[in-house]
Amino acid sequence: MPAFISRTPRLALALVCAGAAASGCSSFDRMSYGVANVVTPYRVEIVQGNFVSKEQAAALRPGMNRQQVRDILGTPLVTSVFHANRWDYVFTIKRQGVEPQARKLTVYFKGDAMDRFEGDEMPSEAEFVATLDNKRKNARVPVLEASEESLRKYAPANPPAAVSGPQAAPPLTAYPPLEAPTR
Template identity: 55%
Template sequence: MRLSILNPLMQPQARIRSGAWPRSALVLAACMALGACSSVGEKMPSASSVAGFVTPYKVDVLQGNVVTREQAQALQPGMARDQVRGVLGSPLLASVFHADRWDYVFTLKRQGQPPQQRRLTVFFKGDIMDRIEADELPSETEFVSSLDSRRKTEKVPPLEATEEQLKAFQARNAGSAPAPAPAAPAAPSTSYPPLETSGAPR
């Protein structure tokens, strides 16, 4: 009888002990996972180093009129406004308050390069050009070469072999040249009967 009284009292403790086992296993697994995450973080590359390899594409932004050194040299004092417009194109800025000047501004923004800005101002007296003020302007070839964003290789590999290389190749492969294949035997000649015989009924 004593055993039957103790047995119901023992069951809640057994339930507590059996419920503690999954909880402690869960806590142990969580601690191990957190410890693994901290050691993996040291070996994996950081977001900043990955961002150095993968960068988004940014479109080149060209604004304004491209004015080259050759165009600026073509301008002469005494030219009419229409002649200046024919050489440089329409000005980017033509103010009502400053009718005696035209401003040509060119801006180039490219990915991975500092932005460039060049300015040329044409001054008029009435409708006749008086003088120009300009930044250092590139020549046309310099400007076109600055737009080429492809990677420049240091040296172009040779695409043809020299005479010495050909002779060395022939000398090296002279002993290992394959023997010519024997000629195939001539096929026996065959004769076929004619398809139609002359004088046969149709």
């Protein structure tokens, strides 16, 4: 026990002297900034919402029902009980080394029919893809739409023959209940 007591003051004095020397040394500060600039932590890309392209916004027409709008734009990010005739499509992306992007599109309905939409200027699909790849400069953007010629390459060699015999049953319009009725 006496050996432990005699070592404690010397250890404390050594730590205090080392701390004082390090804090008073301006070259230590410059070195720490240099290390901090070289070593950067990984930052997770944050993507939220629905990306709406210029092509999708151009496909919207007044009078479309809610399901048609949902088929074109996807499920809205924000729907409110208090604003039942308004859907908000918000898209944000935050990436390391790139300015954050945020776009908003609001669709207004009268009853079940779309009345109008308004929002930010939307980029085309090709423009958006070009902004995603910030590592490679002058990168070639891939073709995003399939043409009739490119689809013919994948057509089956032998088209299926017409089926003769009993016709397929029409699709069900009523479905059985999910739970058995209570008795």
